[in-house]
Every structure is written in C-alpha cells, then in structure tokens.
Amino acid sequence: MSVWHCDLCGSERAQPFSAHTVRCSDCSLVATHPTPAAAELQRRYGSGYYAGWDGGGARALLWQRRLDIVRRFLPSGRILDAGCGAGEFVRTARAAGYEAEGTEFSDAARAAVRDFPVYPGLAEAPGPYRAVTLWHALEHTPSPTDILSQAHSVLAPGGLLFVAVPNLESYWFNAAYRLAKGKRLELYTPKTKEPHLFHFSRQTLRRLLDKTGFPPLLEGCDVPDADWRYRLSDWPARALFRLTGVNWTTTLFSVCVADDLSRMT
Ligand SMILES: [Zn+2]
Numbered sequence: 001m002s003v004w005h006c007d008l009c010g011s012e013r014a015q016p017f018s019a020h021t022v023r024c025s026d027c028s029l030v031a032t033h034p035t036p037a038a039a040e041l042q043r044r045y046g047s048g049y050y051a052g053w054d055g056g057g058a059r060a061l062l063w064q065r066r067l068d069i070v071r072r073f074l075p076s077g078r079i080l081d082a083g084c085g086a087g088e089f090v091r092t093a094r095a096a097g098y099e100a101e102g103t104e105f106s107d108a109a110r111a112a113v114r115d116f117p118v119y120p121g122l123a124e125a126p127g128p129y130r131a132v133t134l135w136h137a138l139e140h141t142p143s144p145t146d147i148l149s150q151a152h153s154v155l156a157p158g159g160l161l162f163v164a165v166p167n168l169e170s171y172w173f174n175a176a177y178r179l180a181k182g183k184r185l186e187l188y189t190p191k192t193k194e195p196h197l198f199h200f201s202r203q204t205l206r207r208l209l210d211k212t213g214f215p216p217l218l219e220g221c222d223v224p225d226a227d228w229r230y231r232l233s234d235w236p237a238r239a240l241f242r243l244t245g246v247n248w249t250t251t252l253f254s255v256c257v258a259d260d261l262s263r264m265t
Helices: 038-044 047-053 057-073 088-095 107-112 144-154 171-181 202-211 228-244
Strands: 014-018 021-024 030-032 078-082 099-103 129-135 155-166 216-220 251-257
Touching (some): 057 088, 057 129, 078 144, 155 202, 171 228
Parallel strands (some): 078 129
Antiparallel strands (some): 021 030, 155 251
16 A cells, blocks of 8 residues: 555554545544545546536525525625535525635636636635635545645634535445445445545544634534435434434534634644
8 A cells, every 4th residue: 555644643554444445543534545646636527527517406405505504604705615616606605695706626617617706726715704615525635634724724813614525424325325226335436426535424524623723613414415316315314313413414514613723834
C-alpha cells in the first residue's frame, strides 16, 4: 500500500476497510485509497456528470427545503455554496434575496455558469461571508481539513457552516440495497458516478468539525432525497432517528458556528 496520511488525525496507520477504501487505525476515518489524481477527478466531473441533475420539481423542492433550513439561522446576507455544481442552490438562494455565490472544482460546471460569481475554490472566494454551505461536497474533496479551514477563513466572525455528507452508518439503506440488488453497496469503485474520497460517520465528522473550529449547533440528517425510491428506503431510518436520535439514515447534517478561539493558522 502506498503512503497514506490520515486527513483527520495525521496517522500513517490504516487497515483495509472495503474495496478501494481504508480505515485509519487511530481515528477510524474511512477514506478512498489511493486518491485519484486531480486530472482524473476533473475528467470525471465533466459536463456529463451534471446532465441528469438539471432541475425537476422534486429537486427544486429539495433545494428549497435546504434554503428553508439556512433561513432559520440566517434570514439574509452574503453566502457561499462550496462545490455548487450546476448552481441550483445558489440560484434558489438568490431568488430568495440572498447575495449568493459559489465555488466549483469542475472546469466544465464552472464554464456553464453565467448568472452568478463562481470561483475555482474557497481560497479564491472574496470573503467575508455570513455562511458557507457544503451540500454533499466535502466527501468529494482530497482534503476535507483544508476545505473546512478555508471555509473558516472566508467566514465573518460568528459565521455559519451548513454541511451535509453521506452517512457511513446508513445500515438500513445498505441492507435494503443488498436485498434488492443481491450485492453489497460499494463505497467507491473506479467507475462510480460519484467519486467519494471520504466516508464519514457521525463521530469522524464531528471530530473533523471540532478540529477545524466549527462546534455544531445542530446535528441531524439532510432533507429527504429528491428520488422517491431513496426516500422510501430511508424512511424507516428517519423514523428511528426521530424517535431515538440514532442516525442510521443515508445522510449526516450539521449546522455549526465558526469558533474564533480555535481558528487555525
Ligand atoms: Zn486518523
């Protein structure tokens, strides 16, 4: 196995977890290994990656529900959607009066945006912002620690972070998938449409947020998926979460406030 450094704790000790992934022996963070090269990732996020996600009522509702959550904490102001993709959330927020901008790694996605400012990364975004949103983007990045540290840097004092990622502990959905397809759901394969480079549990996400200066105000699960089949198969886990607080749903979601005292250098 080639050299591996844990993005969360810096450890170099890891064990194979599943095909193409390892788990840190010290903090249990699960990561895709080896990480695909930047050029390979750029190729995978070509225009075809976004083609299936252009609008539709269910997806519009999903973005509206996410904005409704943001509005509960921040009724207006300047916000940055990191990993904005084709820009659905930015447009939803702008239509509601927010001064919203985006960042996007994909050259193809960025080139297609004409109607709002979009930057290649957080380092290029001209802060300060009142909030940064990361809707299923953090798991696609080669270093979540770097992304969250950069998010901290572009936020105004007391700024907010909204982060949603897939849940490694989505036991219910994984069981349903195995039953329906007769095979296990792989975290990563070289042909997966969604190249997830990190696979967070509630514990590893919380530790990452603590490390980068983002104590959570709220922890839970993301709004229901736009695809009714995913919604249906995740429903029992969402009911369990509401009753017990145990999160076996397909997603993790946190709202955090940037902590000045633990700001990283
Ligand atoms: Zn680790």
